[in-house]
Amino acid sequence: MVPANQHDGPVHRGGSVHRGIFGAAASDPKSSGGGKRRSPLSRGAVLRAALELVDADGLEALSMRRLGHRLDRDPMALYRYAANRDALLDGLTELLLDQWAIPGAADGDVPEAWQDQLRQAAHRFRSLVLQHPHIVPLLVTRPLSTPLGLRPPGALRPLEQLLAVLTRAGFGPSGALHAYRAYYGFLIGHLINELEEFVVNPDEDEAGLRLGLHRLPPEDFPHLRRLAAQLLDYDGETELDQGITIVLHGLQAQLDGPAQRSQ
Amino acid sequence: MVPANQHDGPVHRGGSVHRGIFGAAASDPKSSGGGKRRSPLSRGAVLRAALELVDADGLEALSMRRLGHRLDRDPMALYRYAANRDALLDGLTELLLDQWAIPGAADGDVPEAWQDQLRQAAHRFRSLVLQHPHIVPLLVTRPLSTPLGLRPPGALRPLEQLLAVLTRAGFGPSGALHAYRAYYGFLIGHLINELEEFVVNPDEDEAGLRLGLHRLPPEDFPHLRRLAAQLLDYDGETELDQGITIVLHGLQAQLDGPAQRSQ
DNA sequence: ACCGTAGACTCTACGGTGTAGAGTTATAAA
DNA sequence: TTTATAACTCTACACCGTAGAGTCTACGGT
Known part of the structure; x- marks a missing residue:
């Protein structure tokens, strides 16, 4: 339910100092009270500032220089927390996907509830995206340049959890994959439509x-x-709900149909 | 079936000299045979060159300067055919959408065929997009910045034709709109999935x-x-086909269900 | 033959961009 | 005190979109 995140420090080496989810710091003066040296940034702080910038003024407003200015740091300082601008954008999609809570992903739920779980997850994704409409192009573009296995775990967690829900629902490995694609495809397509x-x-x-x-x-x-x-x-909202209903009916039919099991 | 396009000359004024679909010119020397002065460009030629550039090297490779170089013209010359870079990108989405042939859009078809027509249209859209995968982000992003009525007719024609198919299928105005959204949403979502x-x-x-x-x-x-x-x-391909089947079944159910007609 | 006009284009320049490479400073460790 | 390292800054380069002004050619009118 709650994002479980990983490294937060500099990007070249996983410093392994766990400072909390996507990093705290960046506002309180550190130990020595000179007032001369500010506390160091963190990947989390950088990403959050970047997201704010994007939310406020759109994707094009996110430049290294502007972000540096907003964080009161030289633009080059940011390269410690993201290898380059593209990596920064990837970080934003991760930041968003990592917030997507998929209900019932924990074991021990009643298996019949899978349809409600997927429906709820869809609505959550929708409200998440509506809070940050400018990052939709990233959601569509960025993963395209990163092969599955190399994407950050935070961005893969929703996929894994959806597969878990579908598997518990009774889909076989390949069936779960097909179901996921139909579900997520419709979901992202709807959001593109809605934003237009x-x-x-x-x-x-x-x-x-x-x-x-x-x-x-x-x-x-x-x-x-x-x-x-x-x-x-x-x-x-109701448009999404009706569409999801169609998809879920279709998936249910596949579950009830022939040749399920190992397929 | 065949794109029916409009003005092709300079952008500030619809010159109304119909030179063919998205313009010819740009390779044959004009009347006087000095060899000194090249024939003028055309919006069509510019857009086609831009698309080639994008197909070859991706969206980021499309800069006014590079495009100018490829057309052997000063970059500033392009501003005669597109108001700015964004307008150029809009032109690309139009160029693509305008090629989307939707079968059975002409009147006088058997109304029962709507499902096949939508299925065929989906497959055509898919192959079109797979020929130009780099423009998908444009398809997703660009219309977002242009309100419906202000989009170029070439980009609205597919929408109109799909609505025609759905209306002939028996959907009321609002029903046709909902059906279109479910259909196109799934379609674009699938393509995003597939490209990833x-x-x-x-x-x-x-x-x-x-x-x-x-x-x-x-x-x-x-x-x-x-x-x-x-x-x-x-x-x-089969993934899309199965997904579309689900959507079409859902839509058929809505057609058969209660409260259709004026809804 | 001359002029005026307008279309198609080029030149120059400005402020912005990402980022390589080297330099700086403050803290912690030895 | 010396040394190492993390966090950051400075400078510079090549590229970008595009405003504004200038150029060059073809053509219509007289």
Whole structure:
């Protein structure tokens, strides 16, 4: 349930000094009270500052120089905590994935609850992502450049836990993998969809005008133009819930169907 | 079936000189045969060159300067065909979406075929994206910054056509929208998943080693480590097909269920 | 033949970026 | 006191997007 994280110090060597989850420090003056030397940074502090920067102003606003400025350190100091900017971005996705709590992942639960567990996990992931919408592109892009086994454990934990839930539900190894892919694929796809729902001009009264739909030639886009009202009262939460229901039904059918077991 | 595209010339004014789909020119010497002055570029030529650059070396390799060099033009010349780099990226997503052919979008088809049509469309989208994997981040990120009505028609056409298919299938306006979202959400999610499947070291014999799974502590990742073999023989096409089947069944159920019609 | 105009492009420059390499300082250990 | 090391800073380089002004060519009008 709670992130169980690893090294926090400099990046080149796992210093193994456990300072807490993603590191504390960085605000209290250390032992000697000169006031001249600040307490050293930590990977956790750097990542958290980076996330704040991204949340506030988007991904492009995250530059080494700006982050250095925000932490009151020379930009080059950051390279002690992330090998380069890409590694920093990877750290952000890890920071996020590591917060994804998947219910019922511990042993000893009733196996029938797997559908509720997956449903809950989906909603948690959604609210997590909505708190940090700017990192979605990272979620989509970054892992692509890192092969499975080399990704940080924090980023793999959700996958492992989902596989555990599915296995307890009765899926075989390959079945669990297929089920995971269908589930996570739908989940991430939904979030991309949801984040793309937008309004041009909230002050405008008429639905079509708010979306800018009046610019579209009616003869080319009859269906779209007719949907102005429906496009506006989008409810991401129930939309996700209904979609997840479809997926879960499909998975249940596979469980009940033939040739399960070793498949 | 075939992209029907609009202006192609300079960006500030829709020159309305129709030179063909996304523009020709850019290789044949124009009327006067001095050999001194090259024929002018075109938006289409610029976008195509940009796509080639991205396909070859990834998104980060697409800089105005590199693109200018490739087209043998000063980088600033490109600003005649795209207002800035972001607009260039938007042009790339349009270039791609515009190629997505959705079968049966023309009127007069048998309405029962909608499931096959959506299935086919999904497979076409997949092969399109696999030809240009580097643009997936754009597909995910770019529309986010452009409200629906302001997106270029080429990027909205697939949406319109999918809505047409769903409407002919019997969905009401809101139902069609929900169905579209479930369908496209799953589709894009699957592709993200599929693109993240990777091998570390193809020369390695043993499955776990090829994925780098041996680095993971066995006590923390029992399920993942057990899946080495299954992770390796991933077949994106049938995976997509099975997932789409689930979604289509779910949608069919909604069609058969109560309260369809005006909903 | 001359001029004016407009399109397509180039030149220069500014402020920003990631990061290599070497240098600095403060603390802890010997 | 000396030495080692961790944490950090300084300087510099090559690249980036793009604003602003200038150039060069083709063409239409007179």
